[in-house]
Amino acid sequence: MRALLLLFLPLGVYCQSFNPAPYLGMGNTGTAQKGIYSLEKNPAGIASLSSFTAASAYQNHYLGTGIQTVALFIGAPLYSNSLIGVKALSYGIPNTTKLNSFGIAYAKKIGSSFSSSISVNHHRYYIKDHTNEKAFSADLGFQWVVIKELTFGVFYRNITGSQFDIYAEQSIPNELLLGLHYKVSGSVAFSCDYAKDFNSAPSSVRIGISYSASEKIYVNGGMSTQPQQYYAGIGLVVLPFRIDFASSFHPYLGTSPQLALLYAVR
């Protein structure tokens, strides 16, 4: 049955959709956001980390399909203004197929307004008894704090244009992300991303809002085009942890709930 699903769900389309819960809930944005979860959407954002931080996430894509993502993120300051981050993602249907990514990112603050990152990733595409493809890619990211409330982000995923062997029906995203993040007030933040995957997909506009009823509770919501879908999420802060639950809501394919847990050394 699961092998049958493969016929209808080209993984390449979906593997690109993973985004950690706090960003997923905000309309699948994140290019201009900061924190450990930036390792997925723009590692320049980890330059804000002041201590060792680790996070993990689990997402069930389109409930009932059995497709899932397990993710692990680790970030740590190295020396003045430099940080290192590691991410590991495993996407697929257990015991059937996997698309695994392992990446190391180096991020650096440049002055008080700029930060940049470079990351190197290893990808492995595996279908049981069928395919075992491997490839390396590299990414580049920037963030610019225009004013305290407003940050711009640019992320180029896979600047090397790497791909699996042509035999694999799978592609590594070759994607440009432009994002802005604006703090309307202490409790409200707004995020907007533009994404263009040069491999095939049409460009996508993503918009999200985060509202914190208090310092301990965050409520997120957003929407995107391509795919046209809504997002919602909630975040709870119980120091030194933060727990996030978010989902996308595709009108036909259904919900993709995700749970993420963050731990930061205080």
Added chain:
Amino acid sequence: MRFGKEIASILVFIPLVFSAKGQSEVETIEEGLLEYIAENAEEELDFSEVTEHLRTLQQNPLNLNKASKEQLGELYILNPLQISHLLYHRETTGAFHSIFELQGVEGFDAQVISLLQNFVTVEEDFPYSDLSLKMLWEDADQELMLRYGRTLDKAAGYLIKDENRSRYLGSPDQWNLRYRMNYKNTAKISLTMTKGAGEPFMTKDQPYGFDFISGSLSMNRLKNVNQLVVGDYALQLGQGLIMWNGLSFGKGAWATSMAKQGVQLKPYTSTNENQFLRGTAVNFSYGKFNLTSFASFKKIDGNIEWVDDEKRILSRPISGLHRTPSELKNRKTVRETLMGQHIGYSANRLNVGATFISTFWDGNIIKRNALRHAFDFEGNNLNALSVNYDYTFKNLYVYGETSHSFGGGLAVVNGLIASLHPSLSVFIHQRYFAKNYWQVYAQGVGESSLVNNEKGLYAGFVYHPSRNINWFIHADIFSFPWLRYRADGPSYGRDLFTQFEYIWYKKGKVSFRYRNKMRQENSSMSPEENLIVDIHRHQFRVEFQYTWNDKWKTRTRGEYLLYYKELEGQQKGGMVYQDVFYNPPFYTRIQFNMRLAHFQTDSYDTRLYAYENDVLYASAFPFYYLKGWRSYLNVRFKISNKLDFWSRYAFTVLPAEKSISSGLNQIEGNKRRELKLQLRWKL
């Protein structure tokens, strides 16, 4: 009849651009409300119920100390959160002494208050017990208005003499006679009579003169009775899933319009010949309970046939047009009886209600054969029950309604409006209308014209960071689980809309709009395969309006539309127009406004809509298509303090065409000229 965003920010598109003159404010509100819905209208709309109501309030402002939630909603200025905060403030701190006290109420700022000033007051209310017939005659505002209109170029339908062919039996003249009496918003009498173009008048085909005659007597605040209406009336209950007469503002430029704020009961004043009830309705209160009882007996249009002794109702046309022999044959052939009860309960900031409605016809409604009608209603009696609620908690407003038609399915809406910050509001509106949900006078927020066979989620936000900037964005994702007109299979779509405005307070604004809509429809390339294809519309608009001095105002618009239908390729359309308004502050004898528009569209599919100023109480939303020019001139002439005269001359020229329009409306030649004359006598 339906169409198919700190808190003041929600009002962005009731633009904060207005001159010091009330009339132009009403027009600005009207345009903001109506522009979006007209594009989805499936019939010609009469917007006078909004314009007439607002202009009446300018003469007889609403008392802020007595105004109900429903009356405040009918101002079309305040969103549900603002209304809730206003009522809560009044309840906890007592009566207002000045409208400027509103500055201390959450959600109100100087701009909203400035706009409100035109329609509300804080004077003592008039005690009904002092009312006498003499006072009614001497103190009441009375108004008699006669309008004449005609397309000067004769259409094909008037030229046919062959009695065996479809043709217009009446003249191209349009008449509209209105009488209104308003005694301090407590007693109202209204009479409306119309004859449309092509409808016979005082002939054997229509011996009673006017084709549509509507009247009502309305009394407010009679001891425990809040309102009593005898004659024609309109009901607006809950979220409209069971009963909503009159204009229904759904998705659109007014961000909170999807959260309906019905007036419950009001006298009917519109010229729409279908969206009203005829009989008696009364609204009264017992403590925290509010009851509205209503009964309606009216004859409606129907295409009927007799099979043995059974009267079968094959269709119920709602256009109100009675021009041709077949339209006249269907006129008032079906007797419709409707009775119902609405009970509301209010406690603190919670409102809940329940409505039961039973509708009878003197024949059996038969559903049509086409597969898309498979779940339509059949029978001579339809019963429905609904429950509705709304609740305000701090800066969160939630609302909803669930309605069930007996023997059929459910219709459900739920929504919320949250003011996350003084400059940012978000809204979410969910809808589910079963394919077998039926209710005659239901109007919900949706894509199709029926509260039926549709589900969707509509969400967006309004950002108003300063007095000068407004930004509104919304998205709607919807689907039609069953077949519908021009879609022989389940289909879906989306609607994205964003508008950015820069405002010079009380002076002008420049706005940019982009709308992207995708819907699915049958392909006309292979009708035999019933193939459903995507239709994409990308619409871009730039508008600039500015009040140059106390007399002159201009408005300039440019619009461009890209239309793409799968398998059939791309089409485009464009339009530019320039409007000029001359409105002296101290009213001189003459006011005028005019437009010159140029448009070029590839086809009817790329037609573009634009609001047109008109004579008082009239407004138009024609679409512009093919290649040509359109222009109009409206002039108001004040004959005396009591007598006003309006005239309108408009023309359309399509240089490359040999005829305009089609069917019975076809006009030979490349010009269509329209004339309108109107006289108002304030008694």
